[in-house]
Amino acid sequence: MLKKWVPAEKPEEQELKERLKEAEKKLEKYQIQVKEHRLPVIVVVEGWGAAGKGSAIGKIIRNIDPRFFRVAAMEEATEDEKRRPFLYRYVARIPQEGKFEFLDSAWMDEIVRQRLEGELSDKGYEQRVESVRRMERQLTDNGYLLVKLFFHISEKEQKKRIENLKKQKDTEWRVSRWDKLQNSHYDRCAELFDRCMADTGSSNAPWYIVDAKDSRWAQLQALEALCGGLEVAFQNSRGAVPVPQNVFPLVKMPLLSQVDLSCSISDEEYKKELKELQARLSELHNRLYRKKVPVIIAYEGWDAAGKGGNIKRITGALDPRGYEVHPIASPEPKEKARHYLWRFWTRLPKTGHIAIFDRTWYGRVMVERLEGFCSENDWKRAYNEINEFEKELSEWGAVIIKFWVQIDKDTQLERFNERQNTPEKQWKITDEDWRNREKWDQYEEAVNEMIRKTSTEFAPWHILPSVDKKYARIQALRIVIRELEKALS
């Protein structure tokens, strides 16, 4: 793009002034519409060091009420961020509906820098690009407006600016190592930016190159691109988008009705096994901490299937400093106002840590599907979005273990009645549980579809027969241990 790109003609001073004023007025008006349309807007400002990205953002946001936007300067990842998946710190910053998020440099800058410094192999680069494409597609598919700007200046101009900055003590600090590196490898760097823009441009989120030689002209171009993007988004009612094909290897899974629920274990055997397995898990926990392997354990299952007790037997073996349990209830407003995976992205463990989810992102294709909390197109798309999410985690190096805790309808009734009739257990049973129970068959169908479509080789489901809860606990421990041993070997 950069090679072929020819800047638009900079207007005369008078016209520039007028157009700036007009664009600013527009943006001021549009911020209200953004709120009314509940539109989440991400403005990615990428480009050369010293091209004036920050100062352009500074001028643009003067036209937006501070309640409606945030700016994030994406410097090099912190040590903590480096222990998360590549996209973590970007996804963490996606805005709520009705708000703007400005990113001063983002994923492209990071990719190009890593590439230039030889930290990223060809394969690594392709993986990154694929990750970015998937994320961007997921965002726009889910109603986000993504405006991507690239601030462009020539090698000579960049050199001049860097030297001017370096001259004065007050501005010297603003020249980063990366800026200098860019300038001394300008052509190679331009090639990398170019390639990356070609690889990550899409019709839903195209790149706009901003001629940044003159700062007010750059400001105008950025403002106009942003306003143009907003205008398009306002005209769109939320439409359906293509359901992507699954491209990941799937593991063949049984239907829930085919699961043998008669398995059981004697008390004696249970005690013995539990002790041994927990001791082994404890050991492994230390090793994965040392080897910095992140682990994600996801629990789903019928109400009263025994998830809670099962989780306890896992955590009982773990060092509390190295794990966290995330009980997932219905989303909070700030979570509901974002991409549905956001609240899981932001709960990802650091490398070497274990995150256990008591209910998960699979709510999208179960309760949200059946209760109509999202559109049909939304949940149909979600199988693949979830596979992509887990693929991301798997490529990052995470061990992903997903449990479906299975019981039959009669067992559930028994346990519901027991809860109802036992004063200290009554809090565990709600009207909603009874209502959900009425939809057992619909849920069963949805769960079968979910298990079939999301049992990827890198993140297969494990079905735990839990009519005998003890049996299910021993099974869970065995599976966790087996998977950790595999990852650590």
Add this chain to the structure above:
Amino acid sequence: MLKKWVPAEKPEEQELKERLKEAEKKLEKYQIQVKEHRLPVIVVVEGWGAAGKGSAIGKIIRNIDPRFFRVAAMEEATEDEKRRPFLYRYVARIPQEGKFEFLDSAWMDEIVRQRLEGELSDKGYEQRVESVRRMERQLTDNGYLLVKLFFHISEKEQKKRIENLKKQKDTEWRVSRWDKLQNSHYDRCAELFDRCMADTGSSNAPWYIVDAKDSRWAQLQALEALCGGLEVAFQNSRGAVPVPQNVFPLVKMPLLSQVDLSCSISDEEYKKELKELQARLSELHNRLYRKKVPVIIAYEGWDAAGKGGNIKRITGALDPRGYEVHPIASPEPKEKARHYLWRFWTRLPKTGHIAIFDRTWYGRVMVERLEGFCSENDWKRAYNEINEFEKELSEWGAVIIKFWVQIDKDTQLERFNERQNTPEKQWKITDEDWRNREKWDQYEEAVNEMIRKTSTEFAPWHILPSVDKKYARIQALRIVIRELEKALS
């Protein structure tokens, strides 16, 4: 995609049967909705030779009324087609609103074959991919549903099928040279398909890989992908889409108000010049015929500006076997029912020929804009769509000459009155002309914007001052001659 792709599990016979029945029923129902939604549907069936593309299409169309679909087997381009731009024969086949078009192999097959046979350089390949991307984006941006399937079989399977076909006289002819070439270079070919799918997949028109080992299973996958695509499209109301940034070098142009209209030429000089220039143009016409250079001359201008007389002075110098004049009125129903550029694509000249358009595709950003025949988003997007169209022509090797024939408002009034008052000229003046005249200022604004945004280096506008029509004619001849000389040198 092929490398990473893992086929979905083929269902058991009973399930396969049921799902086939269900999908067929769906498609039968959906064909009516396609009609009602006035949705144009392109189904591109690409894939390996002998993968069963044709027979799958044959089975799918049994569920559609013959009035609603066409099938085109895109064999190698004919000699005539080879004298048109690469995309010509594909664009020519795009369906009307409410209809299906099935393409048995399409642009990818052609690109991969040319690539394998070494007919396409790296740069040539990139150009093709860019062309395809642009076209696909233009189609989906303009409301087309594009379903792209790739029928995949293994090297071994392909070999087996080719050998089976070759065994029998009745089927021997079905094995093409290209099929055999594919099989003997299977890995390289798979790589090329893979790359091409990665390069041309988009969120609006993704690739679906069909596991074609079993023909009924392939049929089911294709049917389900098609039905899925239709479901998504039915849920969409026509939304606004991003306006792409101009990436082409523009030539700085004056405003209409800045054009000096006082230029004139004496009768004597006119006669002399006309004779000389026409003689020269005649010569050049022969040369460009021989050198197979295609030429496109586009005329736009105010009513009564003198376009007709101007065109006559050009054609007066040309051999009638080598040119065609296309007067462009409002589109016919079958034209209106397609992408607005379709009627121009299908009127492109062959190499060595001249096509003169009396009014053009620029109607989109003038009359269609001002009369509300298309949405604001449509005409705003059109500047770039048109630049892309002309870029396509230019890369094909065409000389593109665009004239705006300019007069002032008073001159128009004089000529209108003269037409009105001269019986033999009355047919030339209509109520519509008077109505358009009332909107002069709006048109002037639109024309200024059009000239500014579409004067690319490869297809700049030429403004012809035509208060003195003779002056304008001489100018036009000079410009045509200059451009042809440039192209022929």
